[in-house]
Amino acid sequence: MMKKLLALILALTALSAFALAEFDLSQTIAVVSREEGSGTRGAFIELTGVQKKNDEGKDQDYTYAEADFVNGTSLVITTVSTNPAAIGYASLSSVLLNDTVKSIRIDGVEPTTENILNKTYPIARPFNLVSKGELTNPLAVDFMNFVMSKQGQEVVAEDGLVPVNQEAAEYTAANLSGLLVVGGSTSVAPVMELLAEAYTELNPEVEVDVQSTGSSAGVTGALDETYMIGMASRELKDSEIENGALAVAIGIDGIAVINALDNPVSDLTLEQVRQIYTGEVTTWDAVAK
Amino acid sequence: MTNQALSPARPVHQVPTRHRLRLGSRILKALCWLAGLITMSSLVLIVVYVLARGIPHLKPSMFAVKYNSRNVSMLHAIINTITMTGLALMFSVPVGVMGGIYLAEYAKPGSRLVRMIRVTAETLAGIPSIVYALFGQLAFVITLKMGISILSGALTLAIMTLPLVLRQTEESLLSVPMSYREGSFGLGAGKLRTTLRIVLPPATLGILASVLLSIGRISGETAALIYTSGTATRIASLGKSGRTLSVHLYQLQQESRYTDEAFAVAVVLLLIVIIMNALSSFIAGKLSKKG
Amino acid sequence: MRGLFLASACVCVLAVFFISAFLFVNGLPFFAKYSALDFITGTEWAPLRDVFGILPMIVGSFYVTFIALLIGAPIGVFTAILLACFAPKPVVKVMKPAVALLAGIPSVVYGFFGLMVLVPLSRTLFGGTGKSVLVASVLLSIMVLPTIIQTSEAAIRAVPQSYYEGSLALGATHESSVFRAVVPAARSGIISGIVLGLGRAIGETMAIIMVAGNNPRMPGNILSGVRTLTVNVLMEMGYAADVHLESLIATGVVLFVIVMAINFLFSFITRKRIAQ
Numbered sequence: 001m002m003k004k005l006l007a008l009i010l011a012l013t014a015l016s017a018f019a020l021a022e023f024d025l026s027q028t029i030a031v032v033s034r035e036e037g038s039g040t041r042g043a044f045i046e047l048t049g050v051q052k053k054n055d056e057g058k059d060q061d062y063t064y065a066e067a068d069f070v071n072g073t074s075l076v077i078t079t080v081s082t083n084p085a086a087i088g089y090a091s092l093s094s095v096l097l098n099d100t101v102k103s104i105r106i107d108g109v110e111p112t113t114e115n116i117l118n119k120t121y122p123i124a125r126p127f128n129l130v131s132k133g134e135l136t137n138p139l140a141v142d143f144m145n146f147v148m149s150k151q152g153q154e155v156v157a158e159d160g161l162v163p164v165n166q167e168a169a170e171y172t173a174a175n176l177s178g179l180l181v182v183g184g185s186t187s188v189a190p191v192m193e194l195l196a197e198a199y200t201e202l203n204p205e206v207e208v209d210v211q212s213t214g215s216s217a218g219v220t221g222a223l224d225e226t227y228m229i230g231m232a233s234r235e236l237k238d239s240e241i242e243n244g245a246l247a248v249a250i251g252i253d254g255i256a257v258i259n260a261l262d263n264p265v266s267d268l269t270l271e272q273v274r275q276i277y278t279g280e281v282t283t284w285d286a287v288a289k
Numbered sequence: 290m291t292n293q294a295l296s297p298a299r300p301v302h303q304v305p306t307r308h309r310l311r312l313g314s315r316i317l318k319a320l321c322w323l324a325g326l327i328t329m330s331s332l333v334l335i336v337v338y339v340l341a342r343g344i345p346h347l348k349p350s351m352f353a354v355k356y357n358s359r360n361v362s363m364l365h366a367i368i369n370t371i372t373m374t375g376l377a378l379m380f381s382v383p384v385g386v387m388g389g390i391y392l393a394e395y396a397k398p399g400s401r402l403v404r405m406i407r408v409t410a411e412t413l414a415g416i417p418s419i420v421y422a423l424f425g426q427l428a429f430v431i432t433l434k435m436g437i438s439i440l441s442g443a444l445t446l447a448i449m450t451l452p453l454v455l456r457q458t459e460e461s462l463l464s465v466p467m468s469y470r471e472g473s474f475g476l477g478a479g480k481l482r483t484t485l486r487i488v489l490p491p492a493t494l495g496i497l498a499s500v501l502l503s504i505g506r507i508s509g510e511t512a513a514l515i516y517t518s519g520t521a522t523r524i525a526s527l528g529k530s531g532r533t534l535s536v537h538l539y540q541l542q543q544e545s546r547y548t549d550e551a552f553a554v555a556v557v558l559l560l561i562v563i564i565m566n567a568l569s570s571f572i573a574g575k576l577s578k579k580g
Numbered sequence: 581m582r583g584l585f586l587a588s589a590c591v592c593v594l595a596v597f598f599i600s601a602f603l604f605v606n607g608l609p610f611f612a613k614y615s616a617l618d619f620i621t622g623t624e625w626a627p628l629r630d631v632f633g634i635l636p637m638i639v640g641s642f643y644v645t646f647i648a649l650l651i652g653a654p655i656g657v658f659t660a661i662l663l664a665c666f667a668p669k670p671v672v673k674v675m676k677p678a679v680a681l682l683a684g685i686p687s688v689v690y691g692f693f694g695l696m697v698l699v700p701l702s703r704t705l706f707g708g709t710g711k712s713v714l715v716a717s718v719l720l721s722i723m724v725l726p727t728i729i730q731t732s733e734a735a736i737r738a739v740p741q742s743y744y745e746g747s748l749a750l751g752a753t754h755e756s757s758v759f760r761a762v763v764p765a766a767r768s769g770i771i772s773g774i775v776l777g778l779g780r781a782i783g784e785t786m787a788i789i790m791v792a793g794n795n796p797r798m799p800g801n802i803l804s805g806v807r808t809l810t811v812n813v814l815m816e817m818g819y820a821a822d823v824h825l826e827s828l829i830a831t832g833v834v835l836f837v838i839v840m841a842i843n844f845l846f847s848f849i850t851r852k853r854i855a856q
Contacts, residue, residue, distance in 0.1 A: 030709040035794070035815050036627055037824065058629055068709040068805060069794040071815045072543035082700060083709065179529070183437075186543075193522075197357055209521045209530055211437065212540070216824075217817075226436060239822065314755035317658075321666055324658030328729070329675065331722045332682050335693050342696075387588035395582055396589070406589050408847060409596040415776075415843045416599065416836070417783025419810045422817075423832040427602045448595045455592065481581050502684075509686025512785045512814055535688045539786065542692055555689050562684040570677045 025285040031067040032079050032088035039185050039215030039233030043125035044089050044255050050277045064279030073187050084260040091187040092254035093160035103256035105267045111254045116162045126249035127188045130222040130230035140228045142174045146199050155198050159191040161251035173202040183211030184218015184231030343556035346549040356522040361550045365524045366537035373533050374507045380447035389458025394484050410452040418512040425517035437530045442518025450503040461495025494572050501569040508561050511535040607833040610826035625796035627824040636798045640806040644716050645781040652721030653774050656728030664736040665758045683726035691787035694719040711793035712803045724777035735769020775846045785810040809835045
């Protein structure tokens with residue numbers, strides 16, 4: 001019974017793989033978007049022009065209502081990797097480490113660290129660490145020193161981000177101990193975990209707690225001091241600055257526009273990305289050359 | 290339908306012939322078997338699929354003491370699940386059992402208070418976990434300043450599992466024959482002594498079954514925990530944040546690099562549920578033999 | 581001791597009180613800033629522009645639940661009849677623990693299964709993203725099965741033997757006695773099982789968030805994506821601040837009120853059954 005079922009499952013999987021072998025360009029584009037409030041989405045819609053001023057002069061997000069809305073950087077990648085007709089966007093640092101999807105050239109420019117540094121790749125934003133006013137907790141200050149040091153920025157660069165501090169000084173451990181709570185953006189969390197691992201190797205008495213919840217939660221958490229340091233993958237809002245939030249960029253991250261490996265399209269213009277994400281263009285043949 | 294059959298106004302010749310009756314019933318019976326088959330095959334499909342994709346990825350490195358992004362260990366999540374379960378049950382079991390004792394042994398059946406307790410217990414059992422998540426965050430994490438911690442999560446889950454223990458205790462106590470109590474009273478024992486020494490022992494198995502169900506429920510809970518006990522990857526003490534197994538599965542599922550590991554975690558979760566279920570049906574079997 | 585027992589029993593009452601109090605106290609300030617009517621009847625959800633309409637999610641919740649019950653209720657009830665009346669003992673012995681296991685599988689595992697199996701399957705069959713009302717409903721229909729089966733089976737078994745025997749004595753077969761005498765007598769128990777299933781379906785979050793597409797607009801046909809009330813809360817909770825966060829708590833309040841209403845419906849049916 002079990003064997004038969006297993007065979008059935010395998011057969012189904014094989015069948016779907018076969019059905020996908022030939023890519024049909026007349027297919028509807030399965031648009032994958034982040035949820036409302038996501039830092040990555042906020043940066044993406046601003047940089048691609050999906051967000052425009054509406055008649056009342058307010059910024060309006062025109063993301064295609066039929067998109068598949070998922071809540072997490074990696075969930076976008078999973079969704080896109082399993083659907084050849086899909087398009088998505090995600091933090092470049094996460095995409096670089098992943099071989100299940102490919103990133104699309106925008107206006108002919110490959111999303112690489114060099115191209116972000118020389119500003120030819122158009123979709124990039126800073127990763128921020130947020131605190132309430134200047135950091136005072138010695139542990140948090142020391143961690144921040146580490147992040148901005150040579151070693152810290154190397155970790156940032158290894159993760160595929162563009163370091164902000166190219167000539168950083170060496171970090172020496174201050175031998176502190178205690179618990180450091182960092183929380184916020186799901187895009188920043190992966191690099192933060194690597195930073196935390198590197199930091200605790202140098203400071204074995206310190207425990208770093210990385211909560212991946214979301215950019216706004218990161219800022220709110222930093223303000224109400226749930227987190228000693230908050231993470232945000234976007235610039236601070238005016239209301240947040242008024243409440244005392246202070247942001248420090250630790251690296252610049254590109255947002256890669258991605259699709260599945262077996263999708264033949266690998267070049268789009270920024271305008272085409274906008275059209276896809278506003279639902280003005282809905283099939284692949286409209287954007288394939 | 291029964292009313293129609295009894296109604297004398299109905300002319301005799303309109304009663305369906307026996308043959309058609311039989312055919313209709315047979316079709317319905319066939320539908321029953323079909324439905325049973327669908328139920329069973331969906332279970333088998335889910336379990337077999339998860340096991341088949343997860344078991345090959347259960348590696349010893351996934352049980353390393355310290356989690357890092359290379360070994361994707363789930364040991365911390367397993368230990369957090371145990372802490373979480375123990376702590377939640379430490380609150381819900383005593384309260385639930387004592388409450389159940391009150392309902393079964395002390396309360397006047399049908400009194401206003403008892404009705405209210407029943408209705409609220411039912412309400413608690415019906416509240417969606419996402420509402421518990423909101424409540425846990427607002428009450429424990431923010432208002433009581435417990436922060437995102439195992440303790441906040443456990444208190445939230447304690448309230449969630451309370452009705453389960455309460456109802457099961459009450460039912461188990463009520464199923465103890467009246468003669469036990471009368472005998473004990475006859476020998477001059479007081480109410481409390483009778484309850485604790487005579488009535489409670491035969492009901493223990495039933496209560497244990499509810500505890501096992503609660504364990505299953507707690508280890509499977511995700512939504513209520515993400516924002517109360519958080520997603521930190523470490524073996525957490527009570528005041529700190531740590532993810533349980535199901536939260537771990539949810540987080541891995543979001544991290545596209547870890548699909549295989551996610552399946553492995555799903556296998557462990559399934560095993561916990563299967564073991565808890567087997568134990569509780571074993572107990573149920575014992576109970577029914579007794580009865 | 582008596583006092584302690586009484587106090588423990590009252591914890592339930594207190595818990596419900598505090599849950600309602602925390603939700604309402606934190607949710608109501610939102611309605612001071614935003615009209616409750618616009619909130620419930622608005623069809624646009626754009627929290628960053630301060631437009632909060634949750635009608636699409638209310639409709640979505642009921643839509644998904646309705647289709648799930650349409651699939652799950654008949655399967656559940658028929659399975660219950662099979663277990664109570666037709667299946668030979670060994671089959672019952674296997675199936676009852678199986679149903680209990682189905683109830684025990686964590687919803688996050690259901691969701692993961694749906695994401696890895698049902699979504700690609702639906703995409704192969706129907707195209708699109710594969711995330712839809714249909715997939716969410718099919719997944720939910722499996723999840724509500726145990727609730728419906730267990731409650732209905734208990735109700736059918738509780739029907740006095742005399743109904744069945746009486747019918748047999750009138751010359752009916754075993755099958756027709758079951759369908760014409762026993763099952764109708766268990767009707768209200770079966771209905772309350774379905775209502776319980778309804779409650780479970782409408783409150784489900786983790787499984788749906790992975791397979792439903794979560795589009796915050798009015799759901800269209802059965803293959804379009806949908807966002808439920810539960811998903812709306814969980815999805816944006818991490819990102820929400822200020823009014824946005826309050827709007828999510830308010831969404832929770834609406835969900836809570838709906839679930840309470842279903843609960844009252846349930847206890848109304850149960851009370852009617854006892855009255856019978």
